[in-house]
Amino acid sequence: MIESRKLALANFWVAISAFAIAAGMAVMQALSRANLDLPWRTAKMYYLSVTAHGVLMALIFTTFFIMGFGYVVAERALGRPIAQRKLAWGSFYVALLGTVLVAWAILWNKATVLYTFYPPLKAHPAFYIGAALLVIGSWGWCWVMVRSYILWKQANPEARTPLPVHGYLATIIVWILATVGVAAEVVLLLIPWSLGITERIDPILARILFWWFGHPLVYFWLLPAYVIWYTVTPRVAGGKLFSDPLARLVFVLFIVLSTPVGFHHQFLDPGVRAGWKLFHAFNTQWILFPSLLTAFTVIASFEIAGRLKGARGYLDWLEELPWGDPAFSSVALAMIIFAVGGFGGAINASYGMNAMIHNTAWVQGHFHLTVGTATALTFMGAAYWLMPKLLDRELELSLLARIQPYLWFGGMLLFSVANHLTGLKGMPRRIYQFDYGGSEVADQWMGGTGISALGGVFLFVSALCFVAVMFGTGLAGKRAPQADIEFAEPLEEPGSKARILDRMGLWVVVAVALVAAAYAYPIIQHLATERFGARGVPVF
Amino acid sequence: MNVDFYEKIWMWAAAGIIIVFLVSIGATFVGQAIQPPSHVEMIDPDNVRTDAEFGQPGVTIHEDGSATVVVQAFMFAFLPNEIRVPRGRPVTFRLTSPDVIHGFQIVQTNGNTMVVPGYVSQFTTTFSRAGEYLVVCNEYCGLGHHVMSAKLIVEEFPTSTEAGMGGGR
Ligand code: HEM
Ligand SMILES: [Cu+2]
Ligand SMILES: [Cu+2]
Numbered sequence: 001m002i003e004s005r006k007l008a009l010a011n012f013w014v015a016i017s018a019f020a021i022a023a024g025m026a027v028m029q030a031l032s033r034a035n036l037d038l039p040w041r042t043a044k045m046y047y048l049s050v051t052a053h054g055v056l057m058a059l060i061f062t063t064f065f066i067m068g069f070g071y072v073v074a075e076r077a078l079g080r081p082i083a084q085r086k087l088a089w090g091s092f093y094v095a096l097l098g099t100v101l102v103a104w105a106i107l108w109n110k111a112t113v114l115y116t117f118y119p120p121l122k123a124h125p126a127f128y129i130g131a132a133l134l135v136i137g138s139w140g141w142c143w144v145m146v147r148s149y150i151l152w153k154q155a156n157p158e159a160r161t162p163l164p165v166h167g168y169l170a171t172i173i174v175w176i177l178a179t180v181g182v183a184a185e186v187v188l189l190l191i192p193w194s195l196g197i198t199e200r201i202d203p204i205l206a207r208i209l210f211w212w213f214g215h216p217l218v219y220f221w222l223l224p225a226y227v228i229w230y231t232v233t234p235r236v237a238g239g240k241l242f243s244d245p246l247a248r249l250v251f252v253l254f255i256v257l258s259t260p261v262g263f264h265h266q267f268l269d270p271g272v273r274a275g276w277k278l279f280h281a282f283n284t285q286w287i288l289f290p291s292l293l294t295a296f297t298v299i300a301s302f303e304i305a306g307r308l309k310g311a312r313g314y315l316d317w318l319e320e321l322p323w324g325d326p327a328f329s330s331v332a333l334a335m336i337i338f339a340v341g342g343f344g345g346a347i348n349a350s351y352g353m354n355a356m357i358h359n360t361a362w363v364q365g366h367f368h369l370t371v372g373t374a375t376a377l378t379f380m381g382a383a384y385w386l387m388p389k390l391l392d393r394e395l396e397l398s399l400l401a402r403i404q405p406y407l408w409f410g411g412m413l414l415f416s417v418a419n420h421l422t423g424l425k426g427m428p429r430r431i432y433q434f435d436y437g438g439s440e441v442a443d444q445w446m447g448g449t450g451i452s453a454l455g456g457v458f459l460f461v462s463a464l465c466f467v468a469v470m471f472g473t474g475l476a477g478k479r480a481p482q483a484d485i486e487f488a489e490p491l492e493e494p495g496s497k498a499r500i501l502d503r504m505g506l507w508v509v510v511a512v513a514l515v516a517a518a519y520a521y522p523i524i525q526h527l528a529t530e531r532f533g534a535r536g537v538p539v540f
Numbered sequence: 541m542n543v544d545f546y547e548k549i550w551m552w553a554a555a556g557i558i559i560v561f562l563v564s565i566g567a568t569f570v571g572q573a574i575q576p577p578s579h580v581e582m583i584d585p586d587n588v589r590t591d592a593e594f595g596q597p598g599v600t601i602h603e604d605g606s607a608t609v610v611v612q613a614f615m616f617a618f619l620p621n622e623i624r625v626p627r628g629r630p631v632t633f634r635l636t637s638p639d640v641i642h643g644f645q646i647v648q649t650n651g652n653t654m655v656v657p658g659y660v661s662q663f664t665t666t667f668s669r670a671g672e673y674l675v676v677c678n679e680y681c682g683l684g685h686h687v688m689s690a691k692l693i694v695e696e697f698p699t700s701t702e703a704g705m706g707g708g709r
Pocket of ligand 1: 023029030371431455459463
């Protein structure tokens with residue numbers, strides 16, 4: 001029985017509840033976008049709901065899940081209780097308080113500014129203060145994790161960092177580098193402005209700081225999923241990790257590459273010079289590399305699993321994999337979806353093609369493949385694996401658990417492909433409806449939004465299955481001792497190969513230098529230019 | 541670190557693909573000067589409505605047939621909301637906003653820019669196909685965001701004798 005069990009569970013239940021609420025809003029949005037006249041459908045409700053869905057899914061569900069899973073990794077992989085349990089609980093409550101403030105502001109119609117909260121859209125101060133508390137809570141979690149690692153390292157100076165911990169340290173470094181940007185935006189610009197202390201705000205400076213955070217944020221979502229792919233799924237599949245040092249290399253590459261790329265979200269912004277956009281565009285392309293490596297290593301690990309079970313031919317190892325086990329199928333399907341998402345990502349990041357799809361429905365098609373599936377479905381798979389162990393109960397409603405990943409997969413293909421296509425035909429994202437005064441062009445989007453709505457219904461049913469299985473297991477699962485939490489073994493122990501990859505201090509220095517190269521000059525140059533700033537506008 | 545043979549091939553292939561991407565971005569940047577709108581020019585949002593240029597938004601056709609289109613984007617409309625420009629001639633759009641951030645997207649072309657209060661956005665493009673285009677705001681700007689649109693009409697320039705010049709990019 002693991003000691004951080006309660007702590008991990010507290011984080012997981014917040015994550016699962018946020019997911020459940022957000023999924024309910026999601027299906028209404030998907031139906032609304034198909035211009036279906038639901039009785040309670042108004043523009044005000046729509047934008048409020050999109051704000052809540054974005055925040056709850058992308059910021060609350062992910063962050064709490066990542067924190068909960070982190071505690072399990074730290075305790076089980078390091079083989080000792082986590083450090084500073086009080087701080088860990090304190091951080092949890094701070095983050096929870098932040099969540100409550102944000103949720104209050106949104107649901108009480110005081111913050112319909114979407115989860116990107118670009119000023120001069122102006123929300124209630126509680127929204128920004130809540131966001132700041134969420135980040136502060138997560139920093140507390142980072143410290144607990146790092147401290148646990150340092151104590152372990154002091155006791156085991158010669159040992160290799162266990163791979164899951166290595167991946168989590170990378171996650172933490174990426175998160176700290178990223179949140180410097182958003183903390184500066186929220187604390188220095190948004191909070192004083194929303195409280196009326198400052199009158200004007202510079203929207204471009206705010207966007208630069210937001211996207212400093214916004215892109216590495218996606219690696220904060222992705223790296224824990226990679227930890228699961230590398231160190232949980234091969235074992236669930238009955239195999240071994242193909243290569244331990246390559247996995248470490250992947251995590252290190254993310255530390256170094258994930259932040260100096262934010263301008264690729266601002267290709268179409270005025271006030272940011274083309275040369276810097278190009279520089280970030282170049283950096284961005286390299287970030288495909290570690291993901292391509294991951295695809296190879298993880299698939300090779302699955303092949304090992306199939307071969308261990310007796311497969312001999314070219315592809316028959318695929319049949320030997322446990323497709324009926326949701327802990328496996330979720331992850332395998334998430335990986336397939338991620339491959340599709342990767343292609344789209346290369347187009348988004350392309351300096352020239354971005355203008356075709358920027359802020360169109362294509363974008364929502366894209367990120368529902370990446371964070372909405374590669375990350376979210378992987379986390380669901382991890383929950384099927386972990387929750388019974390934490391609760392010491394059997395998975396309840398296991399039939400629902402079995403079909404859930406496939407429903408998600410099918411629904412997401414419909415939803416996402418439809419949105420990519422309507423996006424190419426020019427449909428903007430984040431719109432309540434698309435009549436545009438009877439425009440013929442807008443008429444062409446109708447079919448696509450219908451398919452997207454159908455996908456949304458599948459996704460919603462899938463989400464309901466997941467939530468039912470989780471709460472069912474928590475409340476009514478049969479009590480029975482469960483197998484221990486254990487991580488995948490590598491085919492070959494790393495020994496002392498590529499030890500340099502464990503030297504996190506070194507990689508932090510490299511990463512900071514790159515962030516400085518990418519941001520210091522453009523920000524100083526920006527601050528030195530005469531700017532006017534905008535006043536806040538109440539928009540809801 | 542000894543890397544498996546197939547994995548090595550894969551690594552080189554992955555790096556190769558990325559290098560192809562980089563070279564193509566670099567080549568279009570240098571060769572055809574393809575670059576996103578990155579104009580740097582400031583304006584006080586409080587003065588947009590009285591500004592000599594943006595206070596009187598509209599289309600100016602120059603002698604050589606090229607055009608300048610000055611647009612004010614505000615909650616929840618574009619001014620002018622019907623824009624007529626010549627086909628096959630360079631058209632320069634200049635846009636700003638007196639209130640919040642908007643988008644200006646000429647649907648089914650790659651004419652697309654953010655419009656940010658305090659800043660002037662500018663880009664130049666040439667339309668090779670005459671006809672009517674839909675322009676939409678593609679950045680959430682409040683509860684009327686989904687009605688914020690305009691019409692762009694590309695028509696033959698009376699004196700135009702030249703054939704179209706390239707795609708509408
Ligand atoms: C239950 C399945 C889901 C459905 C049916 C769904 C559907 C939608 C729809 C229709 C929108 C609004 C699009 C717009 O008007 O621009 C949206 C936005 C969004 N979704 Fe989902 N979604 C689902 C799950 C998820 C998940 C799992 C995540 C991430 C973990 C996620 C993250 C987001 C984000 C970040 C936005 C953007 C909000 C914004 O534009 O401000 N969604 N989703
Ligand atoms: Cu707008
Ligand atoms: Cu808008």
